[in-house]
Amino acid sequence: MTTVEHGPAVPQQVAKATVPGFERPLTIFEHSVPDRRGVRPPPAAVPAAPSDALPASMRRKAPAALPEVGELDTQRHYTWLSEKNFSIANAFYPLGSCTMKYNPLVNERVCALPGLSALHPMQPDDQVQGMLELCWRVERVLLAVSGLHEVSLHPCAGAHGELTALMCMRACLDDRGQTHKKIILIPDSAHGTNPASCTIAGFETREVKSNQHGRVDMADLDKKIGDGHDIAGLMITNPSTLGLFETNIKAICEKIHAVGGLVYMDGANMNAILGRTRPGDFGADVMHFNLHKTFSQPHGGGGPGAGPIAVRDVLAPFLPTPKIARVSDGQGGWRFETVMSAPKSIGRTRGFMLNAGVMVRSYSYMRSNGPAGLKGIADNAVLNANYLRAKLKDTYKVWIDESCMHEFVATAKGMPNGIRALDVAKRLIDYGIHPPTVYFPLIVPEALMIEPTETESKQTLDTFVAVMKAIAAEAETDPDTLHTAPHTRSIGRPDEVRAVKEPKVTL
């Protein structure tokens, strides 16, 4: 077992030796034994439905093939499965751009309150006043930190927020009679979802180059705007995927506005600027938040999340419906209503109005931090990233070695013995640390994108520095160990391209 002084232990591996015929079942179904039971639910408190309540054609001919497993075996099975996984609850997870920070348990406590968790989305407004008010309050916090005028909580992911907002931009431009405005400018440091969302929303994209400081090249921006006739807007990730704040952001927004375009700011990285600066103040017309990043939420593996958008007044009429409205109850108090339609709205962009559990967790996080705490998030996210950058920059080349925001990008290019970013990433797994994002952003060769987040202690950061230095030393003295890492997991180096095309989701 590899150890670094004060380093984390490598996770214990599940025993591999088996006796033929007594192998551990891989799925819960293989644990099934006829008539075995985990729990006995109490008798139903309502009369059984009459046997003809469902037409014969819709009734089961045979019982459903459900696993019949005792509680202890069920518990062991899922605990064993969870040990195969890596999560923020196991160890440090510096996955750049993904903000894998701590998800406080109080959020889960609040979320599980029966008055919130037992609601049904079809309940009428007067039965869900508390939930509507909670969502309305989430909107107020997002308005306060964005400096914009109206929020929609509909989008269920960052990329869905991008698409929803771009659809609002299209509707706004069309409403102004500017159907010819089709081009969205996108800096080459943008997140990959940005150009994809533009294409799906029916826009065409035009790339703007970065300069040697990783910021938008202003001369190239002028060139790409041209006479501005066809420019619908600009979509900019700020802070960028290089972890840098766009210092010219105000001038960039002015140039886009001067030709009648709209500025979209990808706000997935708001944890770097929360309470320090507001996109509405520096010129953004619309942005999305990633509640599951900035406002803490278990994520990864596909959800659930939320990507609310905030817009300037000019875009507000186009936001999706239904919306939440606060109206006077006629007795000096307030009532909350869902407004089902609005004349210029782009309409529904999903089945139900929002991911309620995500709103509850984020609201719990917002309130438990308070305004000063939210500002502290930005301060610590930036401090932690700069601490790592300063400690590691003599060992790993930092791509743009300037003061960074919430993350920084190093490169493995030039490491000895043909060591690549992938080798460093895989070796980190042996030390019990999740790899950083690699090979992204695309403009950096052999990229290692490191985001420690604001919730990690100095001891954890120091451990990571020690491990990264140990790996750099191994690159000199023992490169084969890196080329063939990881050595401690049941799966080492899957064919990642094939894994996407032909996913095999069972063990």
Ligand SMILES: *Cc1c(COP(=O)(O)O)cnc(C)c1O
């Ligand atoms: C995560 C992220 C997105 C996409 O968000 P999803 O919720 O994964 O769809 C977009 N832009 C940036 C900069 C991000 O970090």
